[in-house]
Amino acid sequence: HSLALTTEGLYTWGGGFHGRLGHSDHEHQLLPKKVEALEGKEIIMMCAGRNHSIALTKEGVFSWGMGSQGRLGHGDTKDRHRPTLVASFQGMLVLAICAG
Numbered sequence: 001h002s003l004a005l006t007t008e009g010l011y012t013w014g015g016g017f018h019g020r021l022g023h024s025d026h027e028h029q030l031l032p033k034k035v036e037a038l039e040g041k042e043i044i045m046m047c048a049g050r051n052h053s054i055a056l057t058k059e060g061v062f063s064w065g066m067g068s069q070g071r072l073g074h075g076d077t078k079d080r081h082r083p084t085l086v087a088s089f090q091g092m093l094v095l096a097i098c099a100g
Contacts, residue, residue, distance in 0.1 A: 002032075003046050003053060010035045010043055010055060018051050019081030020065030026081070037082040038062065049099030053083075056097045061086040071099075 001014030001021060011032035012021040019026060022035040042058040052065030052072060062083035063072040070077060073086040 001048055001053070003048050004032060005043055005046055008034065010038050010046060012053065018066035018079045020048075020052055022053060022064045022081070022083050024082045035083065045097060047097055047099045052099060054097045054099050055083060056094055059085070061089045061094055061097060 001012060004011045011034050013029040013032045014021070016023070016025060016027045016029060021029055021033070022037060023029070023033060038055060038057070044056045044058065046053065046055040049065070049071065052063060055062045063086055064080040064083045065072065067074065067076060067078045067080060072080055072084070073088060074080070074084060
């Protein structure tokens with residue numbers, strides 16, 4: 001899957017497995033589609049792992065997709081089909097993110 005940050009927001013496309021595109025479903029997207037859950041958030045950077053995605057915003061770190069092995073940082077192994085704030089970083093200044 002792929003991500004692109006534009007002046008209009010974050011767009012994702014490709015395989016929707018495990019909700020990694022952030023559109024609240026598992027659908028594949030053949031064309032870039034805006035991630036509505038991040039509407040109005042100032043995105044600083046984003047990255048794509050094999051089965052999940054992460055966005056760093058002024059509000060904090062958001063993650064979504066496959067949650068196995070705790071890769072999303074929410075303290076569980078549940079998949080998230082839309083961007084979800086990673087509570088562990090609240091009150092911290094996060095400088096960069098990366099996904100593998």
